[in-house]
Amino acid sequence: MDNKRQNEKLNLHKNMKTRSSISKSLLYLSVKEYKSTFNFEKAICNHGFFMMAPNKWISSRKSLQRPLRLRDPCYSVMVTISHPPGEDDLHVCVHDVEVLSLEDQQVILVCRTSFIYLFWNFFFILFSILQWTEILIYSFVYQEQVSRMLRISDEDEKTVIEFQELYPRAKEEGFGRIFRSPSIFEDAVKSLLLCFCS
Numbered sequence: 001m002d003n004k005r006q007n008e009k010l011n012l013h014k015n016m017k018t019r020s021s022i023s024k025s026l027l028y029l030s031v032k033e034y035k036s037t038f039n040f041e042k043a044i045c046n047h048g049f050f051m052m053a054p055n056k057w058i059s060s061r062k063s064l065q066r067p068l069r070l071r072d073p074c075y076s077v078m079v080t081i082s083h084p085p086g087e088d089d090l091h092v093c094v095h096d097v098e099v100l101s102l103e104d105q106q107v108i109l110v111c112r113t114s115f116i117y118l119f120w121n122f123f124f125i126l127f128s129i130l131q132w133t134e135i136l137i138y139s140f141v142y143q144e145q146v147s148r149m150l151r152i153s154d155e156d157e158k159t160v161i162e163f164q165e166l167y168p169r170a171k172e173e174g175f176g177r178i179f180r181s182p183s184i185f186e187d188a189v190k191s192l193l194l195c196f197c198s
Contacts (some may be wrong), residue, residue: 025094029109029146032088037160039174040083040090043150050179052190068145068182071103079108081146092146110144110152145182 031038041062044050050057056065063082070077080093092108094100100108147153151160156177164171181187 025097025100027092027094027100027105027109028089029092029152030089031083031152033154034152034157035088037157037164037171037174037176038150038152040150042174043177044179046175046177046179049181049187049190068108071101071107077108081150090146090150090152108145110147149180149182151177151180 044064045057049055050064054066057063058065058080061082063080065078065080067076068079069075077097078095080095082091082093084091094108144153160176163176170176181190
């Protein structure tokens with residue numbers, strides 16, 4: 001299995017691997033570089049957003065289930081994200097999909113979108129102002145859905161280390177990453193709705 005994973009690693013992005021089965025695809029996102037500060041459960045379960053739809057935290061398996069968008073914003077897939085003990089990779093199980101294109105894998109895990117993507121989606125403007133707004137936001141920012149949610153990047157790691165140096169107790173408790181949604185649009189909607197829920 002190790003040889004298979006090493007071969008897959010060479011064929012994809014330096015932090016990504018994939019393995020397909022009959023009814024799912026399994027992607028891997030390396031967190032080895034961030035092992036000293038990364039705690040999967042605490043990165044997700046640190047405030048109430050992880051309990052809000054469409055997120056579903058499965059405490060018995062310590063995994064998060066939710067839909068994520070593909071490269072074409074009209075399509076999404078259900079994924080389960082987990083971090084098995086002792087592993088250097090997050091496991092992102094994409095349900096009901098046998099084969100994912102490299103582009104879709106990158107959009108699920110981590111990549112940057114080009115402006116061509118924005119123009120490609122321009123025709124959707126005719127259908128819905130809301131969808132147009134989301135496409136604009138979604139196209140100008142990083143489409144690093146899993147990485148964005150769990151704050152897995154060099155910049156985030158630097159911020160966590162600086163924060164934990166200021167507050168040693170946060171380091172002791174593994175606190176430092178605040179869970180986000182895959183897109184700014186979803187975070188904005190949840191924040192606005194929470195402001196008016198009382």
